Amino acid sequence: MESSSPIIPGLTDDVAALCLSRIPRSNFRLLSQVCRRWKTFLRSEHFTAVRKLTGRMEEFMCVLMEDKPGTSVYWEVFDSSGNKLGRIPNIPDPGPLKWGYGVTVLNEKILFIGGFTGSIGTPLASPNVYEFSPATNSWRKLADMNIPRYSFSLAEVDGLLYVVQGFSNDGYCLFNTEVYNPKTNQWSLMDGPKIQVAIGFAFSFKSKLYVLDNGTTTIDIYDTKTKTWEMLESDELTAVYSYTVVRNKVYFLDSERPERLGVFDPEENSWTRVFVPTEPGGFQSKLGQWNNKVLLFLRGSVGKTIINDFDKEEGSKWRDCDQIKLSGYHVYSVLIKF
Template structure:
């Protein structure tokens, strides 16, 4: 079929494009093998634009994983049915630790900051180099691009998206200096702005969005800092509970987390009620050192050890066990973090 022929004989190109955009992305690779014209269409940005304008979007889970030896870090992608669609390109630059991952606009992954280790000349002289780099992955072009750098290099910080703006809170900078500020990124201007925040002796913690406000919970403190972007002011809630969270996820205005001090327990925080509760996790081989994610309106618990089961928790199931093994999502390595995008 020539490049200048109709996409589908007997249909206008507009109608043909609309037909092809309704094909699930798991079948796009098959479409690209039909002819050069189809391969050109489904492989370009116009395909994504037509899908978006037609309201044809799917949800994908992108999981960042680490090989057993820790030398390779890569992303795997699963669709809403659990089909493994392959990998997305790695984040540019060296492998980092202590980074932040968020989703902007519902469809783009943002990889923020982190650190690399630099070996010195003496014994035990390894130092940490904090990064201010920020990269954005656009699934429409299957590539990363560098965004404006943060004002302050940082790692082990909390981050969250609130109404289209990305916030990073506290963390550490060069020479393990503890930070007492925050920054906000405006995707329209591609600029970061520094904002003040309370100076708390916390290690990382986590952040999330609720009712158009930023909630930041630091490990080792019972206080929750709440930032109102409209008034540009901070408030403080006393949760009366100190946490040591190493993984969290948000599902329908509730925060689910794993706490180092509560092995075998899935913690639940309701910001609307400022209340805490917990759910027992069924014991599994490999222990409870897990990472959390959300998929199809359910909470996923990924084993920290490669090759073990992924558990699924359905908080809205009315009868029977709320837990079951998730056979659909099977990462090929140790899970670091995950992000849901709609594309």
């Protein structure tokens, strides 16, 4: 069937797109075998836009993992029922062979940002940014950051991506922040927090950028409307190495308190800690989220994942998540709709 022919004979392409948009994505592999026209159309950005318009977008969890700690990496994809859908291509040049990079989702696409190659003593920082489109199942290079950096904090606020501080090639902390506008594919520099962010983490809440600093009791807050920074003091001294945000609450793992999961509620400006299972041997587990629940990927047990729904009365109880079985060691996980 030629690309100029109708998607479905007898229907306009607009109506055909609406019909196909109602089919679950798990059937797309079979649909792609109907003809080349369907295969091309199902992978198009236009069809993704139609699915978004009709409310048929599905949520998937993409997990970046290692065969063994410090070895080759790859991506696995799970649907909302836990079905393993296969892998997505690795990032080019040289992708996750770097360290200190950032991974996030912007406009339902995965972004892989910065990082460094070489050793910590002689790092070669990168300004590179790559974007993965699930519609085309491919990566493309975006505009470089203005300054190569690694081990930074990052978060999306109102459609813009903020990359906060980090470190440069000389190993010194950068005190600026970069902002990425996906509509123009451009980065711009702005002032960052007034103090050094020691490999902390960031998240957004009510059009504000929150940056939590490891090793201090300070939270830096950037108001995107007034374009000003303010500092909020807390009683918590953190050493966070993994975190996730579920229903506007931040859940984090702290190397200083491995037996407790930290919870920060920006609405109430409150801190709590709840029990979290620990592993013998000092393995550092990683956090993720799935179906609005907190996941804990146990580092010392490949394929072992536990889950907790903190909004339920039994929220302090962890249970096995048999639906999510990783084939390697968890590094990063993101949720994406397409």
